[in-house]
Amino acid sequence: MDGYRVFTWDPERFPDPLRLLSELRAQGFRVITTVDPGVKIDAGYRVHDDGLARDAFCRLPGDALFRGPVWSGDCFFPDFTDARVRTWWGDLHASLLGVGMAGV
Numbered sequence: 775m776d777g778y779r780v781f782t783w784d785p786e787r788f789p790d791p792l793r794l795l796s797e798l799r800a801q802g803f804r805v806i807t808t809v810d811p812g813v814k815i816d817a818g819y820r821v822h823d824d825g826l827a828r829d830a831f832c833r834l835p836g837d838a839l840f841r842g843p844v845w846s847g848d849c850f851f852p853d854f855t856d857a858r859v860r861t862w863w864g865d866l867h868a869s870l871l872g873v874g875m876a877g878v
Contacts, residue, residue, distance in 0.1 A: 778846030
């Protein structure tokens with residue numbers, strides 16, 4: 775990941791994910807990934823900004839956004855009780871599958 779941001783690739787370590795996954799597949803490997811639901815709080819990061827715009831993150835009583843510390847720093851977490859959020863989160867996986875990830 776780029777800076778512990780889900781749905782991203784470290785551009786220095788993995789400059790061409792499509793080529794990498796294609797070459798691995800040609801060698802018989804199928805690559806899968808895990809996706810942590812913690813979305814790094816980072817203005818300008820598309821998943822963070824889009825989640826805020828969609829009101830997709832969990833809230834506390836009183837309506838404040840819930841934030842929790844994880845390995846990437848403070849994160850927001852998708853509110854998977856909302857069908858709209860589940861659809862949005864599912865659609866984000868297209869960026870991984872589109873470059874040849876075999877599964878999540």
